[in-house]
Amino acid sequence: MFGISDISWIIIFGALATYATRVGGHLVLSRFERIPRRVSAALDAVPAAVLSTLVAPAAVSNGPAEVITLIIAAIAALRFNLIVVLLIGAAAIISLRAAGLG
Amino acid sequence: MFLKFDAEFRQGMRDSVPVVLGAAPFGLLFGTLAVENGMEIHQAVLMSATIYAGASQMVGIDLFGTSVAPWIIVLSIFAVNFRHILYSASLGPKIAHFTFFQKAVAFFALIDPQFAEAEQRHERGFRISFNWYMGVVIPIYIAWVSEAALGAYFGRFITNPYAFGLDFMLPIYFLVLVMGFRKRRNWLPVVVVSGIASVFAYFTIGSPWHISIGAVAGVMLAALIAGGDAQSDTVEADPERV
Numbered sequence: 548m549f550g551i552s553d554i555s556w557i558i559i560f561g562a563l564a565t566y567a568t569r570v571g572g573h574l575v576l577s578r579f580e581r582i583p584r585r586v587s588a589a590l591d592a593v594p595a596a597v598l599s600t601l602v603a604p605a606a607v608s609n610g611p612a613e614v615i616t617l618i619i620a621a622i623a624a625l626r627f628n629l630i631v632v633l634l635i636g637a638a639a640i641i642s643l644r645a646a647g648l649g
Numbered sequence: 650m651f652l653k654f655d656a657e658f659r660q661g662m663r664d665s666v667p668v669v670l671g672a673a674p675f676g677l678l679f680g681t682l683a684v685e686n687g688m689e690i691h692q693a694v695l696m697s698a699t700i701y702a703g704a705s706q707m708v709g710i711d712l713f714g715t716s717v718a719p720w721i722i723v724l725s726i727f728a729v730n731f732r733h734i735l736y737s738a739s740l741g742p743k744i745a746h747f748t749f750f751q752k753a754v755a756f757f758a759l760i761d762p763q764f765a766e767a768e769q770r771h772e773r774g775f776r777i778s779f780n781w782y783m784g785v786v787i788p789i790y791i792a793w794v795s796e797a798a799l800g801a802y803f804g805r806f807i808t809n810p811y812a813f814g815l816d817f818m819l820p821i822y823f824l825v826l827v828m829g830f831r832k833r834r835n836w837l838p839v840v841v842v843s844g845i846a847s848v849f850a851y852f853t854i855g856s857p858w859h860i861s862i863g864a865v866a867g868v869m870l871a872a873l874i875a876g877g878d879a880q881s882d883t884v885e886a887d888p889e890r891v
Contacts, residue, residue, distance in 0.1 A: 554692050557719050561709055562699035564727035569756040572737030588875030589868050590731065592839045595830040596867030597728045598704075598823045599840045600847035600860045601711060605820035607848050613817055620821045624828035630674050636821035640814030649811075 612643035652783055661784020664770075668762040668785075669792045675703050676793045678818065679710075680800020681807070685815050686710045690801040697797035701790065702760055704826055705729040711819045716856050725860055736764040743771050744782070751779045758786040835871050843867030 551559075576582070582590075606617050620636040627635070643649070652658065676697070683693035688710060696706050705726040712722045736759050744755055766785050767777055775781075810816055830836055847863025854862070 552692075553719065554688060554713050555695060557709070557713070557722050558692065558696045558699060560719075560723045561696075561705070561726040562701075564723055565700050565702055565705065565730045565733070566757060568727065568730045568733040569737050569759045570753075572734035572739070573741035573752075573756065576734055576738040577741050585872045585875045588834065589872040590735070591833055592835065592868050592871030593728055593731045593864070594704075595827055595833065595836060596839055596843040596864045596871075597708075597725060597860065598827045599843035599867065600863030601708065601823045602820050602827060603844035603848045603863070604851040604859055605817075608851070609817075613820075616814075616817065617820065617824055620824050621828060624825045629822075629825050629829075632825045633674075633678070633818065633821060637814050637818065640817050640821075641812065644812065644814065 610649050612640060612646075612648035615643055615648070616640045653780055655780055657778045657780040658784040661781040661786075662788055664766055664781075665785045665788040668766070668789050672703070672762070672789065672793060673796060676796025677800035678822075679703065679706055680797040680802070681804035682707070682800075682815065682818060683710045683797070684801045684804040685807070685810050687714045688801070690798060693797045693801040694794060698794045700726065701758070701793065702730050702733075704823075707819055707822055711823075712860075717860070721861060728864060733759060733764075736761075740764065740767055743767065743777050744779075746776075747779055755779070755782055755786075758790060760789075763789070835874055838874065839867040839871050842870045 602617070606614060616636055616639040619639045620632055623632045623635045679697065680690075680693050683696070683706075684690065688696075696709060700706055700709070708725050708729050709722060712725060737756055740755075740759060744752060747755060763785060767782065770777055770781065807813060807815065827840060843863045843866055846866035847859040850862040851859035
């Protein structure tokens with residue numbers, strides 16, 4: 548009953564990893580005067596690279612409703628902020644699925 | 650460590666208001682999607698309270714309950730939050746007058762908008778006091794954790810998540826974050842290569858590995874096409890909220 552579940556353990560380690568990033572720059576990165584361009588370019592690319600791997604399989608392993616929704620959301624993201632795009636995306640997926648394209 | 654409810658603290662609280670309002674929908678959405686992905690309310694709250702970083706929490710709930718190994722989930726959370734390293738390197742000298750314990754607390758709360766607020770305050774020529782800093786932190790933190798509980802509690806009453814498209818909110822959310830990075834150098838080649846590599850790995854090697862393989866492909870490409878000269882970058886807060 549008081550055992551800690553797998554998910555809770557992952558959360559705890561995820562929190563420790565996150566804390567490491569938040570103190571790490573102060574403890575480690577600030578010791579370097581300059582960051583090599585390749586390292587800095589690689590660091591710069593990390594979030595877009597990781598997040599792309601979560602979108603791409605979802606785009607190709609679902610039906611037309613999901614693909615059309617992602618296209619609409621990508622275009623909307625050029626103009627609107629996150630919450631507006633989420634609302635547009637929700638409207639798109641709800642209506643496309645209701646139309647039987649899911 | 651002692652907090653005083655002084656003018657600095659109150660100024661911090663005022664500065665936190667736009668962030669609290671802007672992050673609220675995401676805090677609620679996180680709680681709702683967490684239970685939709687099979688988490689308990691207390692786990693959603695634990696996640697918001699300890700990881701305290703929106704995008705990586707969404708990554709976590711997206712991967713829980715899949716075949717993805719726990720260490721890859723932790724690594725993914727770490728990777729998405731990796732940008733905080735740059736924030737902490739930048740903030741460190743500006744809070745050098747904090748005590749050890751104050752620094753330990755300050756770095757814990759160093760989310761994107763917190764970094765943006767601190768940089769802005771420094772830019773305007775103010776000394777960053779612990780009271781001001783915590784005046785910004787405390788309302789944002791309390792709101793964020795409460796929203797996880799609220800979203801999770803009311804999310805349970807949604808009987809047909811498929812019809813509401815809730816199962817597809819995470820890919821849309823991640824897509825918008827990806828689009829938000831589009832001003833960064835080599836964004837398009839990185840996204841295209843990561844996307845193709847992850848799809849390829851997804852259909853060949855299988856589900857856990859598409860994340861690491863796709864991410865490594867994109868990051869290596871970025872390192873390859875960058876020049877070799879040393880340079881120092883200015884750090885800017887990312888467009889996402891928390």
